[in-house]
């Protein structure tokens with residue numbers, strides 16, 4: 001039996017803006033077990049931050065209930081705060097201070113002795129790779145180093161549960177990869193339960209064993225990235241033809257393929273189906289036999305964006321979001 005770390009029932013939060021009501025979170029039912037690494041994935045405005053802010057006691061729910069480590073987020077705020085670490089969007093430490101001093105002050109604020117706070121700060125500085133910069137003013141740190149310091153601040157009191165709101169927003173790809181590695185290491189070393197929000201598809205895919213997809217304040221899917229992709233999407237086969245009429249004829253023929261969704265656009269036909277790489281040779285042979293030459297092929301694996309598109313009819317992708325698209329050769333390999 002796994003210990004429940006987070007349990008919400010009908011968790012709801014409304015905001016009133018002028019006379020309008022914004023239903024930021026609508027009746028969320030969630031359970032997160034101790035030790036899980038869960039990503040809340042959704043577009044801007046889906047309700048991810050509002051959910052975290054309720055779970056971290058920063059704002060009360062409009063209705064519904066939530067417990068964290070067995071404590072009620074409304075009635076037992078102090079107990080909840082003792083067991084969690086929260087790294088919001090751009091916490092930003094005081095800039096003239098040295099990172100190490102920031103960490104010790106934060107530890108003291110949690111009631112740690114100076115000695116314990118110093119010891120823990122030194123540990124975190126080492127494990128988050130901050131040794132070279134910990135004694136410099138925070139204002140001189142790079143974005144990636146500041147974000148790692150934010151994480152150290154959230155971890156100073158050794159929380160059992162860490163909330164990370166958009167941990168890598170504003171970081172370049174190298175720093176993002178670096179940060180992800182640090183988070184995974186922390187978890188491996190301390191068994192910390194981690195809940196992070198992200199709208200980076202690749203981040204959710206690479207880090208989380210469980211992805212909770214949120215849209216308009218409700219959960220629309222909840223599973224491992226691999227299962228989500230297998231259940232809600234298929235491979236995308238793109239076929240290129242010499243003419244629009246060939247593409248139209250090919251699409252008509254491919255429509256007969258069981259379990260496949262076919263769309264034609266110009267001289268290109270897209271087929272969404274399971275087991276794409278295995279289907280392609282047969283498709284080429286079949287079309288060839290009916291006098292339609294396939295000029296190019298590509299097979300792309302499904303991404304979490306395809307899952308979201310399939311579930312909502314909209315794309316989650318925003319500018320700069322990486323994909324896990326691979327070429328036909330890689331798929332076949």
Ligand SMILES: Nc1ncnc2c1ncn2[C@@H]1O[C@H](COP(=O)(O)OP(=O)(O)OP(=O)(O)O)[C@@H](O)[C@H]1O
Pocket residue numbers: 015016017022023024025042043044045046047048049050051199
């Ligand atoms: N303090 C507030 N007052 C009014 N509306 C709010 C407030 N906070 C959030 N909202 C609204 O609630 C909805 C959910 O916002 P929330 O910040 O939770 O989304 P999100 O999924 O975290 O988005 P992002 O990825 O952009 O951070 C949005 O429509 C937002 O405008």
